[in-house]
Amino acid sequence: ETGVTQTPRHLVMGMTNKKSLKCEQHLGHNAMYWYKQSAKKPLELMFVYNFKEQTENNSVPSRFSPECPNSSHLFLHLHTLQPEDSALYLCASSQVGENTEAFFGQGTRLTVV
Amino acid sequence: DQQVKQNSPSLSVQEGRISILNCDYTNSMFDYFLWYKKYPAEGPTFLISISSIKDKNEDGRFTVFLNKSAKHLSLHIVPSQPGDSAVYFCAASAKSNTGKLIFGQGTTLQVKP
Numbered sequence: 001e002t003g004v005t006q007t008p009r010h011l012v013m014g015m016t017n018k019k020s021l022k023c024e025q026h027l028g029h030n031a032m033y034w035y036k037q038s039a040k041k042p043l044e045l046m047f048v049y050n051f052k053e054q055t056e057n058n059s060v061p062s063r064f065s066p067e068c069p070n071s072s073h074l075f076l077h078l079h080t081l082q083p084e085d086s087a088l089y090l091c092a093s094s095q096v097g098e099n100t101e102a103f104f105g106q107g108t109r110l111t112v113v
Numbered sequence: 114d115q116q117v118k119q120n121s122p123s124l125s126v127q128e129g130r131i132s133i134l135n136c137d138y139t140n141s142m143f144d145y146f147l148w149y150k151k152y153p154a155e156g157p158t159f160l161i162s163i164s165s166i167k168d169k170n171e172d173g174r175f176t177v178f179l180n181k182s183a184k185h186l187s188l189h190i191v192p193s194q195p196g197d198s199a200v201y202f203c204a205a206s207a208k209s210n211t212g213k214l215i216f217g218q219g220t221t222l223q224v225k226p
Contacts (some may be wrong), residue, residue, distance in 0.1 A: 004156070006156075031213075033213060033214075035216075040122075040218075041218065042115070042117070042202075042216045042217055042218040042219065043157070043202060043204075043216035043219075045213060045214070045215065045216075048213050056213065090156050090157070092156075092214075094214075097208070099144065099145040099162075099164055099206070099208055101147055101159040101162060102159075102214050103159070104149075104156030104157045104158070105156050106154075106155055106156050107154075107155070107156050109154065
């Protein structure tokens, strides 16, 4: 089983829907991240949580709402999205305070119709 | 304002030859650099890293070189194999800044048999 698990793997939603992406890490890390990958663009950091506290929000629109109930779980709540929000959403975790790699989940392929 | 840049969107190499992927950065606070490999519909997987106190790190067929004065790093793969065909992302982090990863745009490597 991978150290970082994301569900669902694929999601199609209408612009008026509300849905949530889920991420769970089994690595004992203290930081979790949401990244977005759009076509032909770099991986864009969206949110950072350290010890369950949000430490960074990279000017992400309010239609994306993160939630981190504990250090192992991270959610991304979605509402009234636009078609241009269609992308691959990746969750990652790492151990803050050490120079170590982040581990990624498989991602959720989101399509907004 | 892109802090990590991979200026070559694609690279094609013959099997057995060397692949060289390049990455430039602008933030002098970065002290840890990583390369990730990504297959379609999967999350990035960690490949190799280097701390700013070193100028070279080798792991099997993969070697990363860091030139701090030029703010440049490169990944060498030798010999290249068809299974190396993927998108390669360069990433950088600063220990003083939560250790979050900032990614380049990625370079698509194709290794031809």
